[in-house]
Amino acid sequence: MNHGVRLIFVGGVNEIGGNAVLLEDFEKNVKIFLDFGINTKRYNDHYKKGEFPKNLEELVRINLIPNEEKLSLQGLYTKMFSKITFKQENGKKMSGMLLDYHQSSNLDGILISHPHKDHYLALSSINRMIPVYTGVVTKEIIEAFYKSSKPSLINNFGNLNWKTFRTGDILDIKGMKIVPYHVDHSIPAAYGFIIYSSVGPIIYSGDFRMHGPLSRMTEEFLHEIKTHETLLSRTENKIELKAIREKRIKALICSGTKINKSTIESEKLVEENLNQLFSNNPFDFILVKHDRIDWDRFRTFSNLAKKYEWKYIITEKDAYFYYLLNKDVIHDTMRNPNILEEDHIHILIKKHATNTWQKEIRQAFKEYKKHHRFMSYKQLKQLDGKFFVYITYLDKQLKKNLNFNLKGLFISSSIDPYAEEFYDNTSHIRKELEDYGIPAYRIHASGHATAHDLINFINEINPEILFPIHTEHPEFFQKIFSSSPIKVILPEPYEPIIL
Ligand SMILES: [Zn+2]
Known part of the structure; x- marks a missing residue:
């Protein structure tokens, strides 16, 4: 075959997360993966907390990472993969992974849309020669997760062949142009892609929403899809210009998480609900749970604490992540809260700093003369x-070290279970806190577009073909678009689709 485009959907089919789509453009001789995640639900069915996969074959067998033979791929995974212990310059022992570097692959690259584990975790085992294209801050967040947890078969992100981008850049893979563009999601550094294939533009939405504080970014992605501004501004050939302008979007691969069940919600409503609680608050302290890198939620709670002159206490691991995001801001809203400057934010620290990242964050606070905001567990008890x-x-x-003589409240505000942490333990926490007489509230806003926003988004793009993924209910799309000019195809795992 030497023309056309073939799509093979491996993960994220009839399920939420674990996205991995192989796109092959035969005319341009390009093979790439769109996302490379692990389905966290399936992972949880096989491994208990503290248990880890033994080898790559096991991960392939239980369908957690793509089967390279079935996809006619060579050199997708590293061949040498063993845990090693080595001595650092300071004499301290460190654990890491040993990898091979010199095997070739017929895969030209992997694109990662955003730093949720169900979209990138399988990168841990890939051949280090394969280029990994992702956002500047997306890479930072993946590396921060890596550095602050124990190395294992699914936590090994050292020495990847990173190629980072920002909105406005054009990727060129063997002549195939790809425009990455920011979208609003429950984590910073989320992108969608416009892939200029030989059969026309193919859109990969990634995870997105229209009701977050940065919904403007999703609007801008939509505008880019309709106008191709980025590519047109850098194309001089008049025939090419005309062709790009006139081509209908060939296919849209769309995250459809909430198509079957939505709530009208927003980060603003979360803030309003919290303010309502505080206008008449009988509690002495509040335990809060949300995704660590949900920057918007962190800001909402931090602002509330500041307004009512409460302390906002986080661990040093949390501080490390926020510090990294402050350092390499991709959007103005990520400057606030500033972890070094905001004096109402306190950092709960353990006695010894045994990890490099702990030393890094402690050093940063010391240099900024803000280490008086470190708090020991003993000090926590005295509050x-x-x-x-x-x-x-x-x-x-x-x-x-929590003073349970005080009146406490638990607010669960996790928004994307299975996206960041493998184990959604909210109900477990709630049960445990019952013994202390601590009531639980749920204050919530999703990271995914509502059903009506999804339908409008798809209609505006008006692709020839729609592939709904990252949803347990793709059949909803078939029904909803049955009388529209958009053809809905429900992919099956490993079934090739020719465009
Ligand atoms: Zn996500």
Whole structure:
């Protein structure tokens, strides 16, 4: 075959997350993956907390990472993969992974849309020769997760062949142009892609929403899809210009997470609900749980704490992530809150700094002369009220050092279970807190577009073909668009589709 485009959907089919779509353009002789995630639900069915996969074959067998033979790919994964311990310059022992570097692959690249684990985690095992295209801050966040957790078969992101981009850039893979463009999601550094294939533009939406504080970014992506401004501004050939302008969008590969069930919600409503609670608040402290890198939610809670002169207490791991985002801002809103400057934010620290990232964050606070905002667990015990504690789980040390004589409240505000943390432990936390007489509230806004926003988004793009993925209910799209000029195709895992 030497013309046309073939799509093979491996993950994210009839399921939320684990996206991996192989796109092959035969005319341009290009093979790329769109996202390379692991389905967290399936992962949880096989591994308990603290258990890890033993080898790559096991991951392929339980369908967590793509089967390269079935896809006629060579050199997709690293052949040498063993845990090693080595000595650092300071004499300290470190664990890492040993990898091979010199095998070739017929895959030309992997594009990662955003730093949620169900979109990138399988990168851990790839051949380090393969280029990985992603946003500047997307890479930073992936590396921060990597550095702040133990190395394992699914946490090994060292020495990847990163090729980073920002909105406004054009990627060129063997002559195939791809325009990455920012979208609003529950995590910073989320992108959609316009792939200028030999059969016409193919859109990969990634995860997105229209009701977040940065919904303007999704609007701008939509505008880009309709006008091709970025590519046109850098094309001189008049025939090419005309061809780009006149081509209908060939296909839209769209995240459809909430098509079957939506709520009218927004970050603004979250803020309003919290303010309502505070206007008449009988509680002394509040435990808060949300996705760590949900920057908008962090800002909402931090602003509330500041307004009511409460302390906002986070761990040093949280501080490390926010510090990285502040450092390499991709959008103005990520300057606020500034972890070094905001004096109402306090950092709960353990006695010893054993990891490099801990040393890095402690050093940054010291240099900025803000280390008086470090708080020991002993100091936490002495607080007599007016404080938030941000938690991802209830660890022993925290339980030992929280003053449960005070009146506490738990607010669960996790928005995308399975996207960041593998184990959604909210109900477990809620149950445990019942023993202390701590009531639980749920205050929520999703990272995914509502059903009506999805339908309008698809209609505006008006593609020839729609592939709904990242949803358990793709059949909704078939029904909804049955009388429209948009043809809906429901992909099946590993079934090739020729465009
Ligand atoms: Zn996501």
